[in-house]
Amino acid sequence: MIFVTVGTQLPFPRLLDAMNDLAPDLSQPVIAQCGQREPRWTNIECHDTLTPDAFKTFTNTAALMVSHAGIGSILTAKSLGLPLIILPRRHEFGEHRNDHQLATARYVQSLQGVHVAWTADELGLLLAAGNLEPATNTPGPSHQTLVHRLRGFIETGE
Numbered sequence: 043m044i045f046v047t048v049g050t051q052l053p054f055p056r057l058l059d060a061m062n063d064l065a066p067d068l069s070q071p072v073i074a075q076c077g078q079r080e081p082r083w084t085n086i087e088c089h090d091t092l093t094p095d096a097f098k099t100f101t102n103t104a105a106l107m108v109s110h111a112g113i114g115s116i117l118t119a120k121s122l123g124l125p126l127i128i129l130p131r132r133h134e135f136g137e138h139r140n141d142h143q144l145a146t147a148r149y150v151q152s153l154q155g156v157h158v159a160w161t162a163d164e165l166g167l168l169l170a171a172g173n174l175e176p177a178t179n180t181p182g183p184s185h186q187t188l189v190h191r192l193r194g195f196i197e198t199g200e
Contacts, residue, residue, distance in 0.1 A: 044169075045104035046074035046086070047097075049112045052138065053077040057129050060162035061108060062086050064169055073100055106174065108165070111143035111158075116150055116177075125174035127157045129165055154178050 046061050048054035058076055065072045065085035072086040075097065079088040092100070101107065101118055109115035111130040119126035128150070130143035151158040155177030159165035168174065194200065 043100075043104050044068065044070050044072045044106045044108060045100045046072060046108045047110075047112075047115055048075060048077050049110050049115065050077075050091070052131070054110055054131060055080065056135060056162065057108070057110065057165075058083055058086070058088075060129070060165050064166050068169060070105060073104075075100075106169075108169075111146045111150070113146065116146075116153075116156060119155070120153075120177040120179050123155075123176045123178060125155055125157065125176045127159055127165060127168050127174070129159045129162070154180060 044061075046057065048057060054077065058074060058080070059082075061072055061074060062083045062085045074083075074086050074088050075092050076083065076088040076090055079090050089096070101122055101124070104124060106127070107115065107119045107124045108127045108129070109119075111128045116126065116128070118124075128147055130141075130147040131138040132144065133139065133141045147158045147160075150156045155175045157168050157174055159168055
């Protein structure tokens with residue numbers, strides 16, 4: 043099963059429209075936390091909201107996760123070892139108040155198992171590719187730098 047989440051703050055119809063269009067050609071069913079269901083999403087199983095237990099059940103049984111570029115979704119996929127495809131929300135489309143998700147996507151695209159689709163077309167290409175590398179909890183390239191700075195701050199206050 044492919045699990046799609048748009049987070050809890052704003053709807054993300056561009057992602058859900060793309061997944062609905064792609065779903066008939068996928069080898070697995072698509073279950074989505076949609077925020078607010080639209081009648082046009084007939085090819086995916088939509089849930090407006092999910093309880094924490096339901097969210098956990100879906101993520102624990104998913105073979106792949108597709109999401110906005112939210113940190114919570116990225117951390118969930120990493121902790122479960124799930125392949126993750128993110129499609130960042132874009133300010134120019136009215137999907138968020140700024141483009142911080144583009145910045146997040148640029149940062150995490152180098153992490154193992156985090157696959158970035160910059161457009162809906164790229165989302166389709168990634169889903170068609172299959173066998174996506176799973177995310178891991180391996181620290182990213184800036185982990186040691188962060189630890190060093192935090193240690194210095196704690197020890198010296200600077």
